[in-house]
Amino acid sequence: MKLSADNIKFIDNYLKNSEVIYYDIRMEMLDHVATAVEQKMQSENLDFYDAFKSYMVVNKKEILKGNKEEGLHFREPLKKFGLFVIQPLQLFLAFIMYLTVYFFTQYFGINDFTKYIYITLIITYLIFGLIHFLLTRKKKFYYIDKNFSIIFLLYQIANPLHRIANEGFTSYVIFNTIILFVFFAFLRFYYLEMKSFRQKNQFLFQ
Numbered sequence: 001m002k003l004s005a006d007n008i009k010f011i012d013n014y015l016k017n018s019e020v021i022y023y024d025i026r027m028e029m030l031d032h033v034a035t036a037v038e039q040k041m042q043s044e045n046l047d048f049y050d051a052f053k054s055y056m057v058v059n060k061k062e063i064l065k066g067n068k069e070e071g072l073h074f075r076e077p078l079k080k081f082g083l084f085v086i087q088p089l090q091l092f093l094a095f096i097m098y099l100t101v102y103f104f105t106q107y108f109g110i111n112d113f114t115k116y117i118y119i120t121l122i123i124t125y126l127i128f129g130l131i132h133f134l135l136t137r138k139k140k141f142y143y144i145d146k147n148f149s150i151i152f153l154l155y156q157i158a159n160p161l162h163r164i165a166n167e168g169f170t171s172y173v174i175f176n177t178i179i180l181f182v183f184f185a186f187l188r189f190y191y192l193e194m195k196s197f198r199q200k201n202q203f204l205f206q
Helices: 005-017 023-044 048-064 075-085 088-108 110-136 142-148 150-166 172-200
Strands: none
Touching (some): 005 023, 005 048, 023 048, 023 142, 075 142, 075 172, 088 172, 142 150, 150 172
């Protein structure tokens, strides 16, 4: 016994009203609930509304455990990003970046070069944030948000590094290399993650 389009929409609206805000999580829940309700309709000879009500009374709490709180789940993507930055290609890029920072620091001077870096990063952050907003303005995706949230953690890490550099515990060349390396590594990581997510879940973007 197959569910109608109206039945599917009813379940989707129910999940929306239950504050399942992320589209990818909601579609996963929707598929799970729809399958279970179909089976219940068949095995117990119930109509859709009775089967749905009976199923949700027992299973609602367990199902909604799969919902995620916005912006709080850093551990998994941060671990993945950590493994990404120690890949041989990334370490080679870090070395190239160190040589580049050293050269331009000698050419422009430490203060001027640091100023140029911050201006560049601020402009890139704004562009990057706009792209993220355009990707998620119609549909919020948990997978995208949790990866994007890494950038806020990186900003918090950069602040103490800047103080350490100011106090002379490390050189500005090393500090600027770390900032640039981590930032551009994240851009590449985010792009590859979003590309993979979109390829695997094309139906979510239709």
